[in-house]
Amino acid sequence: MRILGALQLDHAAARLGGRLIWTEVDLEVQEGEFVAILGPNGAGKSTLLKALLGVVPLAEGSVRVFGRPVRRGSDEIGYLPQRRRFDPDLRIRAVDLVRLGLDGERWGMSLPSPAKTNRVAEMVELVGAAAYQDRPIGELSGGEQQRILIAQALVSGARMLALDEPLESLDLNNQQAISELIRSICQTRGVTVLLVAHDINPILPFVDRVVYVAGGHVLSGKPQEVIRTETLTALYGTPVEVLHTSDGRIVVVGQYEPVTHHPDDH
Amino acid sequence: MSMLGLEFMRNAFMAGGCIALAAGLVGYFVVLRNQVFTADALGHVAFTGGLGGVLAGLNLLAGVFGSCIAVALAIGALGGRGRGRDIAIGTVFAWVLGVGALFLSLYTTARSAASGTLGVSVLFGSILGLQPAQVVVGSLTGIATAVVLLLIARPLLFLSVDPEVAVARGVPSRALSALFFVLVAVTVAESVQAVGALLIFGLMVTPAAVAQNLSTRPWVGMALSAGIAVAVVWLGLVVAFYIALPASFLITGLAFVLYLASHLARRMSRIGRLA
Ligand SMILES: Nc1ncnc2c1ncn2[C@@H]1O[C@H](COP(=O)(O)OP(=O)(O)OP(=O)(O)O)[C@@H](O)[C@H]1O
Numbered sequence A: 001m002r003i004l005g006a007l008q009l010d011h012a013a014a015r016l017g018g019r020l021i022w023t024e025v026d027l028e029v030q031e032g033e034f035v036a037i038l039g040p041n042g043a044g045k046s047t048l049l050k051a052l053l054g055v056v057p058l059a060e061g062s063v064r065v066f067g068r069p070v071r072r073g074s075d076e077i078g079y080l081p082q083r084r085r086f087d088p089d090l091r092i093r094a095v096d097l098v099r100l101g102l103d104g105e106r107w108g109m110s111l112p113s114p115a116k117t118n119r120v121a122e123m124v125e126l127v128g129a130a131a132y133q134d135r136p137i138g139e140l141s142g143g144e145q146q147r148i149l150i151a152q153a154l155v156s157g158a159r160m161l162a163l164d165e166p167l168e169s170l171d172l173n174n175q176q177a178i179s180e181l182i183r184s185i186c187q188t189r190g191v192t193v194l195l196v197a198h199d200i201n202p203i204l205p206f207v208d209r210v211v212y213v214a215g216g217h218v219l220s221g222k223p224q225e226v227i228r229t230e231t232l233t234a235l236y237g238t239p240v241e242v243l244h245t246s247d248g249r250i251v252v253v254g255q256y257e258p259v260t261h262h263p264d265d266h
Numbered sequence B: 001m002s003m004l005g006l007e008f009m010r011n012a013f014m015a016g017g018c019i020a021l022a023a024g025l026v027g028y029f030v031v032l033r034n035q036v037f038t039a040d041a042l043g044h045v046a047f048t049g050g051l052g053g054v055l056a057g058l059n060l061l062a063g064v065f066g067s068c069i070a071v072a073l074a075i076g077a078l079g080g081r082g083r084g085r086d087i088a089i090g091t092v093f094a095w096v097l098g099v100g101a102l103f104l105s106l107y108t109t110a111r112s113a114a115s116g117t118l119g120v121s122v123l124f125g126s127i128l129g130l131q132p133a134q135v136v137v138g139s140l141t142g143i144a145t146a147v148v149l150l151l152i153a154r155p156l157l158f159l160s161v162d163p164e165v166a167v168a169r170g171v172p173s174r175a176l177s178a179l180f181f182v183l184v185a186v187t188v189a190e191s192v193q194a195v196g197a198l199l200i201f202g203l204m205v206t207p208a209a210v211a212q213n214l215s216t217r218p219w220v221g222m223a224l225s226a227g228i229a230v231a232v233v234w235l236g237l238v239v240a241f242y243i244a245l246p247a248s249f250l251i252t253g254l255a256f257v258l259y260l261a262s263h264l265a266r267r268m269s270r271i272g273r274l275a
């Protein structure tokens, strides 16, 4: 397999509302890697994804995707934003949302296209949402909406997936099923996956690399290298303990203090 | 005498149809984007702007179009969504309507006996009394609005239902929202001639609400919304020709009946699905 740089951040820093979110971020992700992005609330995980989408410009440094500087609107990245639910009154079919992921940014009207309809149907089938694809999106449950949105992120056949908490609001069985689906897309099509999660356990078996965002900095490496008591304590700047349960699950405890440690607070 | 033999009826069908086409299409997005309140408030601006235009010695249409577009651009520049913006818009528009009342009283005293018919025609429209110039302006702007809307329809749909992903995929959100506000403003200004500043709901909002009750397919919904708007205007005109009732009353009345019926239909289909 050819190893190519899929994502590269050099000395990157992001600033929102005049506040530095993270600084001095150096990060490299290879093509086809499955990357978990972890960290406490408000640490800047979503901001990291928005930076590589070109939605949040960097305050410093550079970010390259597949060797090129990022620009908003690249169709090489499929994006699933962190969600609030859709308005219950939104009277648009779920399948139309998936279709917008295919060509929604183009000007003009949508003309009937059997090829595109098939492509959309294939994705809806893949995420197991066929049963409710014709219902209005606002009427669907949180987990059903999430599956539709995963289909939307996949449908354009992007080389990279930026998924912000895709397992949120899924039950345990569905967390398992969706993570396996994402893994198989990653493996069979060589798609690079960046997945933000709060619980690493459902995806732990698939993860090639962990990116941990905390305390205004970012740390990356293999799961067993990063998710260790000493490493995380140094990153957080407060005592953190990593526990391994008897069934092989990882639990990070001790991050009870509000996360107020930011690089500009010094 | 046949209905289409009369010039004022032909004018009304022509201008009314074109205006309704635009109102139905633009209205679909007004409802989808929860901007019903903004559209209604623009009607107030149209009232004040029209009277202001006449008082300033310009014509009524220039005042209506100018004021609506200026205010739409200002709202676009304001940006944002939700409660805070609604409150700001409501406060400003109440004041604008107050200024309209002042203009009306200035106009009435200036023309002494000429009375407030101008105010009445701005508020309730005068589709059967359109001047030839108004017919041309109304028809052309109606068609132009519809064409521009169809050109931006797909990214606008994306931005309306899924703004975050749309922005990430490169939809120019600020420019598109501002352009849409301008289209709403132009449509309100057009509709003032047909149904008046107070009854704009009947053309812009009701047909769209009916369409969204009847179909959850966006492109079908848009077509339905435009079709229903044109149909109620034309039907209203036909009925007004035979029964001596105001056309704007008949148009909005028909739209209202359709709205009730569409709600019933939606209820029934839901019950049908559950059964
Ligand atoms: N538009 C904004 N203006 C100012 N500050 C912002 C803005 N958006 C986010 N922030 C702040 O930036 C920080 C990082 O936000 P981000 O959404 O990236 O966190 P996160 O790691 O994704 O958190 P969570 O786990 O809660 O989703 C937070 O402190 C947040 O309050």
Ligand SMILES: [Mg+2]
Binding pocket: A045, A046, A047, A082, A164
């Ligand atoms: Mg987040």
